Amino acid sequence: MELHLQSHHWQARVPDWAAAAVAGFGAGGVLMLLELAWSAFIAGGDPWLTSRLIAAMAMSGEVLQTSGYSLTVLVVALLVHYALGVVFGVLLAAIMAPFNLDSSSAMALTAGALFGLLLYVLNFYGMTGVYVWFVELRSWPTAIAHVIFGMAAAFIYLKLERPARPR
Structure with a gap:
């Protein structure tokens, strides 16, 4: 029996951009639900705080006073x-496609978690x-939610990507 190991070195391979966009959109929904559930049910805080913090990026810091x-x-x-x-x-x-990190579910989930x-x-922090x-959102629950975001994006991408067509 021969053992085949997947090599994860760089190779010229283009991702499935449509699958990637849908994966990011879907994982964004997962992250949003996690943040809403955490702030509303577990932390007992204002469920709209995260919305104000995110909106302030595009509007202004004044929205934080509401x-x-x-x-x-x-x-x-x-x-x-989104x-x-x-x-x-x-x-x-x-990152995943050229390094063949979508070769298995375990590899994709690991790459997504690290991402x-x-x-x-x-x-x-940056x-x-x-x-x-x-700064006020720095916490373990936020970190875990982002790890889940990465894993969800990687998993959705893995399930939606179409094989690259030969050139």
Whole structure:
């Protein structure tokens, strides 16, 4: 019996961009539901706080002075959140495809988890120089939610990607 090991070195392989965008969009929905559930049910806080924090990226810091539900804030937050989800889904696929990290579910989930953790560090430690209000979201639940985002994006991408056509 011969053992075949998958090599994970770089090779010129283009991701399935449509699958990547849908994966990022879907994983963004998973992350949003996790954040909403955490703030509303477990942390006992304001369920609209995360929406205001995200919307403030596009609107201004003044939105952080408001409280409660606002349709405008919610729409802007959703647009920003899903746009970033799509961008990060595409970025993850751009890393996974050339390194053959989509060769198995275990490899894809591991790559997604590491990507999500890196994303958390960049967002909540790197970007806080620009968006200082994200400091208050630094926590283990937020880190875990981002790991789950990465895993969800990787898994959805793995299930949706079409095999590359021969050239």
